[in-house]
Structure formats: structure tokens, C-alpha cells
Amino acid sequence: MTTIGDRDIAIGTDTIGEAWLAIARSILSDGRPTRYDGLPILEVSQATITVASPDPDDAIIVRLADPERLAWMHANFTDHARVEALGNARSYASRLFDYGAAGLDQVSWVIDRLGKDPESRSATITTFEPLSDTSYIPCVSMLDFWLRDGAVEQVVYAHSIDFGAKGYGNLVELASLQHRVADGLGRAVGRLVFIVKSAHIYDTEIEYMRGVLTAED
Secondary structure, eight states: OEEEOSSOEEEEESSHHHHHHHHHHHHHHHOEEEEETTEEEEEEEEEEEEESSOOSSOHHHHHHSOHHHHHHHHHHHHOOSOBGGGTSBOOHHHHHHSBTTTTBOHHHHHHHHHHHOTTOSOEEEEOOOTTTOSSOOOSEEEEEEEEETTEEEEEEEEEEEETTTTHHHHHHHHHHHHHHHHHHHTOEEEEEEEEEEEEEEEGGGHHHHHHHHHHHO
16 A cells, blocks of 8 residues: 655555665655765655564565675674774664663563563664764664553654665664564564655666666566
């Protein structure tokens, strides 16, 4: 399901691979030419992507995504080393599992909070570290978990996502985190809702994504 309003877009799919292809198609067909950090992009704004069954082992992504880019994103979410490609910023892993370099494991905190209060609406964590994030602002900044119909649902906010080179990796790693929380609670996995202010593809990735979509069609 894809709907487009004046500028906003809503996509609903069963899998994260279908979501990646659907948002990429929308950007290529309806995206507005603009620039981000001085580089030309095609962009749709206020995209809401809802995935019914988010599985990190997605067949479409395994078949069509760039393995090196997947590995880079996986390292960002699992390795505490600073990320050279992002100006030596702290990785998502360090932000999630050692917030503020203070030893706070936010994912364990979410599991504990929902375990103690299954009705909690505030099992919300962030990757943003405002005291030190003066130049690099993480794209994915808020991860919000709650239980709906007994399953763990995750709502994520990002200020911008590049769905040419990195977006599929974000979807894989977010789904993996959701499974981690669900396993920790002994619950099923519910929907993944991904809210992206700027969903875009850089001009340098347009031909790559057209090739991916052609291969899938």
C-alpha cells in the first residue's frame, strides 16, 4: 500500500525488503530535486513506513542489497568503535548500549521497563547525545517500544534516511533490535513503524536503485 498526499507519503508492506523497494520507487517517481549537505538528492518528505512482519533475515534484501553496505551498517549497530566515515562519531552501538559513555545499556532498560510494566507508553530511547553531537547528528534518533496485542511494536523516528545506499541496512538493524527486545520479553514481534522526515536517494545512487528495481520487476 502506497499513498501520497501533497508531499507526505505512507507505505505499508509485509516485509522490510518490500518496504525498501516501495519507498525507493516512490522517491524515484515522486521525489523532489533538492540538496542535502550540498549534494543533489531526490526527496519525499514525512514518509511513514509500516512493516507488518519485520524480519532481519529478509530474502529481498539478501538478494538485492550490497553486502559491503550491509556489513558497514551492521558494524555501526554492533561495534562500539568510532565511525571514521562519520567524522569519528560514536556508533549506534555505543549510543544504544553505552549511552553517553556512562555504561547505560538502553536496550536492556527497555526490556526491563516493559517487563515490569507491560502497559508502559514510555519505553523510549534515543541515539542523540546532545552534549557531544555538535557536528554529526545521528539519522535515527528515537526508538520507541510498546506492547500491542501482546507483541512488541517499534516506532522509530529519523530526520533523514538515504534509501539508495543505507536505508535497507537501517531496516535490517532496526528489525534485529526489535527481535532482541521481543526475545528478552518472551513476546512475539509486532509492527515496525519507521517515520522519516526526509526519505531520499542521492543522485549518485539513482542508477543503482533503478537497476535494483528493474532486477526485482
